Each structure stands twice: as C-alpha cells, then as structure tokens.
Amino acid sequence: MATTETDRRELLTVNMGPQHPSTHGVLRLELTLDGEVVVHCRPVIGYLHTGIEKTFEAKTYVQGVVLTDRMDYLNPLGNNLAYALSIEKLMDCPIPPRAVVLRVILAELTRLASHLMFVGSMAIDLGATSPFLYCWREREKIMDFFEGISGQRMMTSFIRPGGVAQNVEPAMLDRISEFIEVMPGYIDAYEELLTGNPIFRERTEGIGLLPTDDALALGVTGPALRGSGVALDIRKSNPYCGYETYQFEVPTGRVGDCFDRYLVRVAEMRESVKICRQALDRMPDGPVHTEDRKVMPPPKEELAKSMEAVIHHFKLWTEGIRPPVGEAYVGVESPRGELGFYVVSDGSGRPIRVHERAPSFANLQALPKIIEGGLVADVVACIASMDPIMGEVDR
Numbered sequence: 110m111a112t113t114e115t116d117r118r119e120l121l122t123v124n125m126g127p128q129h130p131s132t133h134g135v136l137r138l139e140l141t142l143d144g145e146v147v148v149h150c151r152p153v154i155g156y157l158h159t160g161i162e163k164t165f166e167a168k169t170y171v172q173g174v175v176l177t178d179r180m181d182y183l184n185p186l187g188n189n190l191a192y193a194l195s196i197e198k199l200m201d202c203p204i205p206p207r208a209v210v211l212r213v214i215l216a217e218l219t220r221l222a223s224h225l226m227f228v229g230s231m232a233i234d235l236g237a238t239s240p241f242l243y244c245w246r247e248r249e250k251i252m253d254f255f256e257g258i259s260g261q262r263m264m265t266s267f268i269r270p271g272g273v274a275q276n277v278e279p280a281m282l283d284r285i286s287e288f289i290e291v292m293p294g295y296i297d298a299y300e301e302l303l304t305g306n307p308i309f310r311e312r313t314e315g316i317g318l319l320p321t322d323d324a325l326a327l328g329v330t331g332p333a334l335r336g337s338g339v340a341l342d343i344r345k346s347n348p349y350c351g352y353e354t355y356q357f358e359v360p361t362g363r364v365g366d367c368f369d370r371y372l373v374r375v376a377e378m379r380e381s382v383k384i385c386r387q388a389l390d391r392m393p394d395g396p397v398h399t400e401d402r403k404v405m406p407p408p409k410e411e412l413a414k415s416m417e418a419v420i421h422h423f424k425l426w427t428e429g430i431r432p433p434v435g436e437a438y439v440g441v442e443s444p445r446g447e448l449g450f451y452v453v454s455d456g457s458g459r460p461i462r463v464h465e466r467a468p469s470f471a472n473l474q475a476l477p478k479i480i481e482g483g484l485v486a487d488v489v490a491c492i493a494s495m496d497p498i499m500g501e502v503d504r
Contacts, residue, residue: 118143127156131234131489134499138476138488145484150477158503165463169429170196170270173463177450178264180465180501183223186215186255187443189268192463194349194439195450196270199432202404208272208397213350213388214285215258215268216441217381221292222251223444224374224381228299231371231493235312240302247295250288257281270430271404272397282389289385296378304375313368317479317491320365327478328471331446332373333495337365343442355384367494374444374496404430429458438466445469445496467501 125138132138135156141149161180165173177188190212197204229244252262258277259265267274303309319329324337334341342359344352360376362369398405406425407418432454440449446468453462472495479491 120148125488127153132492133230133497134502136473136492136497136499136502138480138492140480140485140488142485145486147480147483147485147488150480150488152473152476154473154499154502156503157499161504162463162465165460167459169458170432170460171426171430173460174266174269175264178266180467180504181443181445181448181469181498182263182500183226183498184219184443184445184448185264185266186219186268187441187448189266190216190350191439191441191443191448192450192452193268193270194441195437195452196430196432197404198437198439199435199452199454200270200401200404200430202271202399202401204272204399205396206393207276207395208399209350210388210392211273211277211397212268213352213355214385215255215273216350217384217388218251218254218285220381220444221378221385222248224378225251227374227444227493227496228303228371231490231496232303232309234489234493235309237303237306237309240299243295243298243302247292254281254285254288257284271399271401276397282392285385286389289382289389292382293379296375296382300375304372310368312487312490313366313371313494315364315366315368316483316487317367317370317494318365319475319479323478324365324475327474329446329475330468330471331443332370332377333446333472333475335360336362336370336373336494338362343440343447347440349439349441352384355387357384367490370494370496431456431458440466443468445498445501446472448501465501465504467504469497469499470502473497473502 121142123140125140126132127135127137137153139151139153140147161176164176174189177192178185180188225244225248229241232240255265256262258281259267319337321337321339324334338361340359340361345359357380360373362373406422411418412422434454434456436453438449438451440447447466448468449466451464452460455461480488
C-alpha cells in the first residue's frame with residue numbers, strides 16, 4: 110500500500126551539548142528523534158582538542174609526564190604509570206620493589222577516586238543528589254592523600270620514569286591503611302542508596318544494551334566491556350607492576366545494560382580496596398628510584414662531594430633521558446579500559462612520536478549502539494554509564 114502524507118512522521122534533529130551538564134565534558138551528540146525515540150545518534154568530538162600528542166615531541170621524556178596528567182584528568186596517576194612503563198620498556202630499566210608497590214597503591218586509589226566520581230555523577234544525572242555528596246566525601250579523602258604525598262591534589266606527576274618522585278612516609282601509609290579499612294562500609298552505604306533503589310533500577314535496567322559481540326567489534330574495553338560479560342582486565346591478561354601476584358576478581362555483568370555497568374564499577378571499588386590492602390601489607394623497604402643513571406640522576410647527597418655527579422645531574426636534566434632508537438607500547442587498566450602509550454625514540458632527548466590508546470575514545474564509538482532505538486530521556490543514563498572523559502578523547 111502506498112505511503113500517504115499523513116502516514117509520514119516528521120523527524121526532529123537536536124543537538125545535545127557540547128555545553129550540556131550531563132555529557133561529562135564538551136561532547137556534542139547530534140540526535141535524530143522520531144517523537145521520543147532516538148533513531149540516529151552521532152557523537153561529535155574535537156571541542157577540547159589541545160594538541161597534547163604533538164606537544165610531547167617538543168618536551169623531554171620527563172617533561173612529558175605533566176602532559177599525561179591532563180589527558181584523563183580523573184586518572185592522572187594511571188596516565189603517569191602507563192607513560193613511565195613505556196619509557197622504561199624502551200630503556201630496559203629496572204624499578205625498585207618499593208616503587209613498584211607504591212605505584213600499585215597509587216593506581217588503585219586513583220581507580221577508587223574515579224569510580225567514586227562515576228557513581229556520584231551517574232546518580233546526580235538521574236536526579237539523585239545524596240549519593241553524589243557521600244561519594245565526594247570519600248573522594249576528598251583520597252585527594253588529601255595525593256596532596257600529602259605530592260603537594261598536588263590531582264595533577265601530581267608523581268609516577269615518573271625510573272620510579273616515583275619521592276618516598277612516601279610511614280605516617281601517610283598508616284593514614285591510607287586506616288581509610289582502606291573503613292572504605293568497604295562506605296561502599297555498602299552507596300549501594301543502600303542506589304543498587305536496590307526502584308527508581309534508579311527502572312532508569313538503568315534494560316537501558317543502553319550493549320551485546321558482547323558489538324562491544325568487542327567496537328574495541329570497547331574496561332567496565333563497559335566487562336558489563337557486557339567479557340572478563341578482560343589488563344591487570345590479569347597482561348600483568349604489569351606485579352599484578353599477577355595480587356589476589357582479586359574481575360567482575361562482569363550479565364546483560365550489558367546501564368545497570369550492569371554500574372554494578373561492575375561498584376564491585377571494582379571493592380577489588381581495589383583488596384589490592385591496596387595487600388600492597389600495604391607487603392610494602393618493602395628500600396629506594397624508590399632506579400639505580401640506572403641513564404634514567405635517574407645521582408642521589409642528592411653525592412652532589413656535594415662529586416663533580417662528576419653534578420655534571421651528570423646537569424646533563425640529564427638539561428638534555429633529558431636518551432632511550433635507544435626504537436619503539437615501545439605498554440597498556441594498563443585505567444578506570445575506563447585499556448590505556449596505553451606508544452612511544453617512538455630516535456635516540457635523542459625528545460620522542461619523535463607519542464600516541465595514547467585512549468579507552469574513552471574507543472568506548473565513545475558504542476554510544477550510537479546503546480542509544481539508538483531508545484528514548485531520548487534515557488540518553489543521559491547511557492552517557493553516564495560509559496563514563497567518558499573528553500580530555501583523553503580529543504587530546
């Protein structure tokens with residue numbers, strides 16, 4: 110039967126963002142609506158482009174650390190770690206055991222802080238304000254730890270090629286240990302507010318379905334992939350920093366909806382607490398800088414009695430680390446998925462190429478898949494459940 114003019118529905122195209130408060134950054138979604146149903150979604154990126162990957166080429170390898178902080182700004186120490194591991198792979202540089210364990214603690218505290226932001230912001234996106242305040246309370250405590258360790262709350266640049274910036278005092282480790290002991294109770298409180306909440310579940314269960322095959326085909330990683338039932342975690346599949354020696358589980362979802370992605374992140378917070386506890390219990394004594402003098406300058410006490418040490422210090426900080434000609438890639442498990450740095454050296458003190466495998470960039474490809482066919486009212490829940498950070502999408 111021929112379609113008449115009255116049978117045709119008028120489609121409406123609207124822009125969501127880039128200034129929308131629920132897009133978790135300057136993200137624009139071009140939505141085509143048939144009434145309340147989204148028939149087409151096109152993510153538009155580039156509003157936060159800063160040229161960070163190009164800027165690396167004008168910096169020494171150590172100067173580049175400060176750039177990594179500003180990519181995924183909810184995972185600055187994790188960014189530091191992936192970048193440092195890539196350079197250390199180029200240099201074949203050994204890291205002292207104490208520095209390795211400190212890196213694990215810092216990475217897991219950062220994961221906790223990031224997931225706390227996710228839980229709180231997802232709740233507030235869906236109209237629940239109280240969980241955000243509770244999550245922010247615990248996140249502030251973690252930020253205080255970072256400030257006490259490095260002098261900076263977020264952009265710490267604390268994990269560096271060759272180890273960490275400086276040792277962490279026993280008193281600070283005791284404070285972190287006390288926090289880790291009580292953190293499971295706080296997570297229980299978040300779940301009391303959200304997991305069994307009928308309104309929260311109605312807004313997230315069966316919403317934003319991402320089938321396993323689609324998640325794999327789109328390169329989705331991290332909690333978004335595990336929410337679709339794939340138990341892939343870089344800490345298990347390609348362990349680094351001794352993660353193979355820690356006991357922890359890889360939580361997965363069952364159906365791949367917004368609720369599953371929420372549950373996976375809550376479960377991951379509990380696993381991060383377990384990892385931190387194990388790391389604190391096994392903390393060894395010793396230095397936190399490599400003894401490889403191609404990477405780290407001589408100890409400060411040598412500068413007062415050795416001219417060679419002064420010259421070495423001067424050349425290393427003015428000319429920079431000089432890795433051999435080659436390339437290296439190391440991937441780590443960030444709060445959003447596989448985060449990796451591909452670094453290319455020509456033997457000089459500056460890289461000729463640094464590229465980040467950004468999990469938010471890959472995960473963003475899944476937004477049309479989980480949004481199209483659903484209601485426009487559910488778009489916010491879908492975005493929140495993917496937890497994108499636009500700083501690492503645009504770079």
